[in-house]
Amino acid sequence: MKIWIDGQLVPQDEAKVSVMDHGLLYGDGCFEGIRIYNGRIFKLGSHLRRMWDSAEEIRLQSPYSMEEVERAIRETVSANQLTDGYIRLVFTRGVGTLGLHPFLCPVPTVFVIADTIKLYPQELYESGMQIIVAERRRVPRECLDPQIKSLNYLNNILAKIEAIDAGVLEALMLNMEGWVSECTGDNVFVVKDGAVFTPPPDAGILNGITRQFLIDDLGPSLGLPIQEKLFRLEEVYQADELFLTGTAAEVIGVTRIGDRVIGDGTVGPITRRFVSEFRARVSADAPED
Numbered sequence: 001m002k003i004w005i006d007g008q009l010v011p012q013d014e015a016k017v018s019v020m021d022h023g024l025l026y027g028d029g030c031f032e033g034i035r036i037y038n039g040r041i042f043k044l045g046s047h048l049r050r051m052w053d054s055a056e057e058i059r060l061q062s063p064y065s066m067e068e069v070e071r072a073i074r075e076t077v078s079a080n081q082l083t084d085g086y087i088r089l090v091f092t093r094g095v096g097t098l099g100l101h102p103f104l105c106p107v108p109t110v111f112v113i114a115d116t117i118k119l120y121p122q123e124l125y126e127s128g129m130q131i132i133v134a135e136r137r138r139v140p141r142e143c144l145d146p147q148i149k150s151l152n153y154l155n156n157i158l159a160k161i162e163a164i165d166a167g168v169l170e171a172l173m174l175n176m177e178g179w180v181s182e183c184t185g186d187n188v189f190v191v192k193d194g195a196v197f198t199p200p201p202d203a204g205i206l207n208g209i210t211r212q213f214l215i216d217d218l219g220p221s222l223g224l225p226i227q228e229k230l231f232r233l234e235e236v237y238q239a240d241e242l243f244l245t246g247t248a249a250e251v252i253g254v255t256r257i258g259d260r261v262i263g264d265g266t267v268g269p270i271t272r273r274f275v276s277e278f279r280a281r282v283s284a285d286a287p288e289d
């Protein structure tokens with residue numbers, strides 16, 4: 001596998017980051033996960049814009065322009081001959097001293113990995129996924145805005161460990177005010193009486209690119225407008241259908257939360273329409289904007 005790092009495509013075993021890099025020492029940096037479908041890079045423009053927003057929020061200045069990073073991504077995909085797969089774009093603060101001071105790191109490290117991806121097993125898309133509600137709350141926006149896709153994912157990882165301990169793959173997280181926010185690596189949608197809703201960004205979530213694609217594009221084209229609103233866990237338990245979205249997961253139905261069954265315990269008709277329309281849209285001619 002070829003990795004693009006700091007301006008060069010190199011074999012994987014030559015792609016190295018220093019132990020003095022603040023991405024490693026402090027989780028100081030940001031990243032994106034992006035999909036390749038049938039030779040097209042899904043929502044690359046949106047991912048690059050979100051990457052630049054994250055970097056700006058943490059006052060990290062990329063040494064490469066957005067166009068240069070886009071070129072690096074396309075070069076990495078073609079060097080690895082991928083027509084379907086997953087891209088990881090990372091900016092770290094770079095090599096510095098042992099102190100926190102971010103501006104003593106003169107040059108951010110930039111790298112791009114492009115590889116194949118393992119999805120959740122297909123039967124989960126058909127029978128529905130089981131998740132739990134994490135005890136751990138989502139970090140408040142005032143402390144570290146979840147809109148920043150930072151290299152510091154311990155809040156999510158600790159909730160993910162709760163899920164793994166419970167024998168499931170995802171955990172739903174509440175914010176400090178008790179509103180439903182998102183899962184550890186996926187956004188959440190509820191269906192009730194034919195209406196579809198999802199928490200707004202100010203619930204303290206990462207505004208997922210997949211989430212936004214459903215709101216702007218799939219929902220309207222299916223005649224299923226999606227409303228952003230705050231809701232409590234009770235509304236999730238009383239939902240007819242529940243589904244998650246994310247770059248890796250795509251769209252996947254949830255049929256159980258802990259020991260509670262959602263709806264009739266099967267992946268409902270509206271979730272199925274989103275799952276199949278998503279697949280149809282990305283496999284035909286995935287939008288790259």
Ligand code: PMP
Nearest residue numbers: 185186187206208209210246247
């Ligand atoms: N929330 C979190 C915390 C995430 O890390 C992700 C990305 N894996 C998502 C939501 C989904 O975002 P996207 O659709 O952009 O992958």
